[in-house]
Amino acid sequence: MDSAIKTGxxxxxxxxxxxxxxxxxxxxxKSFDDKQVLKDINLKLKKGENLVVLGKSGHGKxxxxxxxxxxxxxxxxxxxxxxxxxxxxxxxxxxxxxxxIGFLFQNSALYDSMSVRENLEFxxxxxxxxLSEEELTPLIEEVLEAVGLLDAxxxxxxxxxxxxxxxxxxxxxxxxxxEIMLYDEPTTGLDPITSxxxxxxILDIQKKYNTSSIIITHDMACAKVTNDRIxxxxxxxxxxxxxxxxxxxxxxEFVRSFFNSTx
Amino acid sequence: xxxxxxxxxxxxxxxxxxxxxxFQNFLIELGSMLQFFIDFFKNLFKRGFEWNAFIRQCFxxxxxxxxxxxLTAFIMGLVMTLQSQPTLANFGAESWLPGMVSISIVREIGxxxxxxxxxxxxxxxxxxxxxxxxxxxxxxxxxVSGSNPMKYLVVTRILATTLTIPLLVILSDAISFCGxxxxxxxxxxxxxxxxxxxxxxxxxxxDLIPSIIKSILFGFAIGFIGCYKxxxxxxxxxxxxxxxxxxxxxxxxxxxxxxxLVVQITNLLY
Numbered sequence: 423m424d425s426a427i428k429t430g431x432x433x434x435x436x437x438x439x440x441x442x443x444x445x446x447x448x449x450x451x452k453s454f455d456d457k458q459v460l461k462d463i464n465l466k467l468k469k470g471e472n473l474v475v476l477g478k479s480g481h482g483k484x485x486x487x488x489x490x491x492x493x494x495x496x497x498x499x500x501x502x503x504x505x506x507x508x509x510x511x512x513x514x515x516x517x518x519x520x521x522x523i524g525f526l527f528q529n530s531a532l533y534d535s536m537s538v539r540e541n542l543e544f545x546x547x548x549x550x551x552x553l554s555e556e557e558l559t560p561l562i563e564e565v566l567e568a569v570g571l572l573d574a575x576x577x578x579x580x581x582x583x584x585x586x587x588x589x590x591x592x593x594x595x596x597x598x599x600x601e602i603m604l605y606d607e608p609t610t611g612l613d614p615i616t617s618x619x620x621x622x623x624i625l626d627i628q629k630k631y632n633t634s635s636i637i638i639t640h641d642m643a644c645a646k647v648t649n650d651r652i653x654x655x656x657x658x659x660x661x662x663x664x665x666x667x668x669x670x671x672x673x674x675e676f677v678r679s680f681f682n683s684t685x
Numbered sequence: 686x687x688x689x690x691x692x693x694x695x696x697x698x699x700x701x702x703x704x705x706x707x708f709q710n711f712l713i714e715l716g717s718m719l720q721f722f723i724d725f726f727k728n729l730f731k732r733g734f735e736w737n738a739f740i741r742q743c744f745x746x747x748x749x750x751x752x753x754x755x756l757t758a759f760i761m762g763l764v765m766t767l768q769s770q771p772t773l774a775n776f777g778a779e780s781w782l783p784g785m786v787s788i789s790i791v792r793e794i795g796x797x798x799x800x801x802x803x804x805x806x807x808x809x810x811x812x813x814x815x816x817x818x819x820x821x822x823x824x825x826x827x828x829v830s831g832s833n834p835m836k837y838l839v840v841t842r843i844l845a846t847t848l849t850i851p852l853l854v855i856l857s858d859a860i861s862f863c864g865x866x867x868x869x870x871x872x873x874x875x876x877x878x879x880x881x882x883x884x885x886x887x888x889x890x891x892d893l894i895p896s897i898i899k900s901i902l903f904g905f906a907i908g909f910i911g912c913y914k915x916x917x918x919x920x921x922x923x924x925x926x927x928x929x930x931x932x933x934x935x936x937x938x939x940x941x942x943x944x945x946l947v948v949q950i951t952n953l954l955y
Contacts, residue, residue, distance in 0.1 A: 491829045544827075544832060548837075
């Protein structure tokens with residue numbers, strides 16, 4: 423078997439100290455009714471790293487990142503974010519932690535009754551110390567400039583295209599200056615050119631804001647551009663990990679099938 | 686130490702096995718509603734009240750319902766008077782008409798009909814709006830950004846209905862009286878001064894208190910059920926329709942249940 427392939431519940435290679443990890447998951451399990459969606463997931467994310475999680479639809483990728491932000495509660499296992507066990511946090515501590523994590527939803531999840539400006543203001547106005555209007559405007563303009571959509575500031579979400587909605591969704595998470603970014607299928611439903619723009623934007627964000635990211639996708643073009651490391655999930659189980667090139671030449675048929683589909 | 690709890694779970698599970706599944710679902714729904722009720726009160730007293738959202742909701746719920754409530758209240762007063770007049774005339778008791786109309790409107794018809802209309806208009810709109818936000822992950826987005834969707838979406842809506850529906854009921858009562866006066870003047874003549882004097886002479890303090898208590902509870906129930914159904918809708922566009930429909934049906938039934946309870950309790954008290 424390929425050296426990059428690791429099967430079962432083995433933990434990832436640990437050649438860095440625990441403090442360098444922003445996220446550590448061990449033996450994570452999650453079921454819905456009788457269906458076990460996540461079966462013994464182990465994952466560690468280093469500071470400043472882009473980890474791409476590959477997997478077919480319905481194989482537990484989105485469930486994994488929803489567990490990380492506490493939208494879903496795992497059945498078993500440990501899930502430490504910034505060295506804090508997320509399942510042990512009270513409501514206020516969880517809220518505090520969530521402000522350090524950005525989450526880009528698959529369909530952007532923009533608040534459709536609010537303009538772009540109001541969408542960006544919303545999380546900032548609900549901080550412990552809300553900002554004044556004078557303080558908000560430069561922050562909003564900065565993130566909109568970062569995603570290249572300063573012109574859309576007064577538009578409504580319904581007036582935006584799919585790619586623009588993704589960018590605004592990204593700007594809304596960036597405005598809180600997150601240390602970890604979770605991308606749930608950031609390029610799904612976009613044309614190849616816009617997909618590439620979003621992938622490049624993810625890289626820019628990593629460099630500019632020094633974020634650690636988990637990118638959930640089955641778009642190999644996006645995975646190729648954004649990855650520092652790739653992890654493959656199959657039916658809720660971790661089956662392989664490595665660089666793009668390593669996994670491209672994997673002996674595992676399931677792993678290779680992702681790469682074959684792009685060739 | 687763990688033995689007694691294991692026994693308890695086993696006993697509870699055994700009892701649950703004997704219950705019909707529809708009743709089990711009813712209990713689950715009831716438990717979920719209770720949890721939502723507790724969450725509402727926990728968030729009600731949290732720091733940073735959403736004043737802007739609350740005022741906007743009062744406008745949406747109250748101001749935007751004035752037209753509908755006024756029209757139906759006027760017709761209600763008019764029709765009720767037209768229907769009662771011949772019967773009272775048979776007994777030579779036409780002079781009792783304003784008193785009878787005022788008591789029935791203030792005590793029962795005004796609060797119940799107004800609240801049923803609001804259940805149709807407001808609970809369904811809340812169920813659909815929050816349901817749609819749930820389906821498109823907007824509520825999840827609020828949560829992961831460290832904002833509090835319960836405080837912003839739910840607390841403001843429930844408080845808005847609790848405050849504005851009693852005001853709509855008062856408005857509805859007043860307009861019903863006007864409708865009634867118009868009806869009286871179709872077949873005979875009675876001055877507005879005399880008519881309204883008779884109306885207010887018939888109403889006592891003990892008629893007003895249950896009516897106001899009822900209206901507040903109806904308002905709370907409409908907001909609570911509308912928000913609960915929307916906030917807890919499952920994923921998928923179909924669930925938005927289900928949430929809206931279920932919100933109207935549940936809110937309407939709860940209006941009658943609350944009415945029955947308040948009437949019983951206030952009859953005992955006064």
